Amino acid sequence: MLNRVYCKSMFILVTAVTVFFTAVPQAVAVNSCQSLFETPVAEAKTYGQLKQNFSHNSNYSYEVDVDPEIKNQCSLGTCHLYAWSSNLESMYLKKNKEPMQISSDYLSAMHWREVVIELITKEQKEDLTEQFDISLGSTTLVSRNLIRKYGVVPSESWQSKAGFNLSASVQRANAYFKNIIARAWIDISKAGSANEKLIIAVKARHQITEIFNGIVGRYPEKFVYRGKEYTPISFQEEFFPELQSPLMQHVVSAERKAKVSLTNDTAAIKTLTGNIDYIEQKLKEMLDAGKMIYLTYTHDHQFVDKKTGIMTISGFEIPSGAGPLRRADRETYGLDAGGHAVHVVGYDLDSKTNKVIKWKIKNSWGQDTGELGYYHMYADYFRAFAKSFSYYND
16 A cells, blocks of 8 residues: 555656656756756866867977888787888888888788797697687887798788788688687597697698688798899898897886896897986987887877877876876786887977977878877877887997
């Protein structure tokens, strides 16, 4: 009885409220609802947007002479190979006074194929769901070594099939590869002898290679350039001998006042680790010395405007207390975004303080992002997110 009375009362109340709002003119009713939830225009914050009063220009005090063509890595995640390609092209231009485009697509496709094929015989994890990691990221030295391993092909001597590295194509191909590899694992687990297991693995590799040939195009085992026949390795050895030189690397320490220390010294790479002040100063010095710089950094898209290529922290509207943490704290709590590699091609100095205002970045995301493919990394972004820079120590 009480439930019926209660429900009836609620029905009368809801009906009355409905009649009231129905009687109010529509425009007034809408405005009344909006006023309950909207912040007055004068107080509204456009969080995540560049500040309207942010001062920006595309002027630079110093710029490296580079081939202006911007490439697009698309969905493969091989920014490290594209950054090294741009680096090598600029070195060639500086030395020979003429441009040369090398095929970053070739390097990306070779790296992709190798990662996939290696999964066939890779030691299997206890949790097989974690086994299918077709990730094409790489460290600075490993990326350089990949180029030495695959060789170099000039763009004019080999063209990949259009669109092979677009998102849909990559996802579709990786799905094929995972199915082939999983079937190989199942068959290998049932095989009796080592020879049977080897035959299964070879068959899977052949299937994967054929798919790659269909998606990317057959790889240029030999090609002709300027009337002479080359392999990717022989071409690399003749036109880019710098690839055999050791790398010099400078790494940013998470400790703000860390002293400069030698943390690695091998025939392949020498690494100095220091605080961000040292890294910033050293990067400018190396650009002034004519070095071609390969930069790795944490790409936090929250502080990047893709339309203009502006990368800054203070230039964005950010809620109080919501900006990025210190390096050490980001590492502790796993709050670093994904890594990215680019070619640094210039800097802009403050005429009064002589400090770097921004760095000019040659990116690998095509000409439709940033300023025709170039990005502007302001000092606050660099100081927060730069991880290391490297160059050939010839």
